[in-house]
Amino acid sequence: MEYGAILLETFFGFIILFILAKSLGKTQIKQLTAFDFISALILGELVGNGLYDKEVGILHMGFAVILWGVLLYVTEIITQKYKKSRSLLEGSPSIMIHKGKIQREQMRKAKLDMNQLLHLLRSKGVFSVKEVEYAILETDGTVSVLKKTNYQSPVRKDFNLPLESVALTFMIINDGEILYDNLSEIGYDKAWLEEELKKEEVYSIRDVFYAEYDKNNGLYIQGF
Template structure:
């Protein structure tokens, strides 16, 4: 059997094997993949490529590895469905990163996310003002779910026959205790003005500020390094 023929046959075998396994494992959109699913996908692809092109070893060795890996993945998915605790360990759990307009820095760091990562996710949800967020939940897929403050919910102005004022985008002026001087200059503001605003909000040190923005009306939003809540809700607890 020629090399080309072997590769041709092994590729067909690899293709239909991985197609069969993925059909058994079920469908899931790429945007909904957890880290566990993502790593599994890479591994499947790697093994399948080896099955298709490796002519130095017996094909069924690699094929057996592919089938076994698919079986283990199916088993873990089944266990995760049946056991919530195992699911938390394997697939992770959603976590609250914004509560009542304040960033929960410790929860954010558990996912190794930065403020820039968070604001990027919020903008994809058409949220440009953190103060308008009642709860922001970082999902296991890396996406964020947002519940806005009731008074900030979107209503079409034309439906209410209202005259509206175009909101300007908030400008970041402090990130993790560091002033972003160029953004202050773009707003035509000075460091002294910013420090005066911080004093008015009972901020004694720049190190206390985790994140701060200024909008077009010179309204300052501040999120401190340590926000104090009575209790951060656990959204993963089972309802009894």
């Protein structure tokens, strides 16, 4: 009976957290602010206590999780309707580099040292502070970078080149298996795919580790 109760409570906790995550929206998962991080810890603790504390049943666990979910939902509504509350509840971005100069006071407030700042810049492909005109520390801990003009990559407009259409790339083979939904999305079928593979001297789908397609560049294949 004890193991059966744990099994039942585990499934119940999984389902209710899944519903809660879907109700709150994808930003709760993707944009992990300090408030979201605390929320995730508390939700995990609530479900964990419900699993292993014999005095806490499904109804107690469900009530606590739903109550916390309502509080999170109300918080989201407040931050959407009242702009002034966003900086308090979600935080606000901070400028770490302004017009090429490092803002030491802002770094101190954000508890950020130079090693951490350089790490964040490298994650954006920037390996020297001299390349940066502006660097903004976002509320989720990432950094947004605007490079100085001399270090920005040229675009087609700079060379007066004609515009080209932008095509979305679809993965159509993954680990030797066809992704039929994506294949249908690009308007082709298995027979077409096999014919294209034969042109590249590939005679079996199972020999392909990865394949993608876009209408501008055609089919790209990588074997095992």
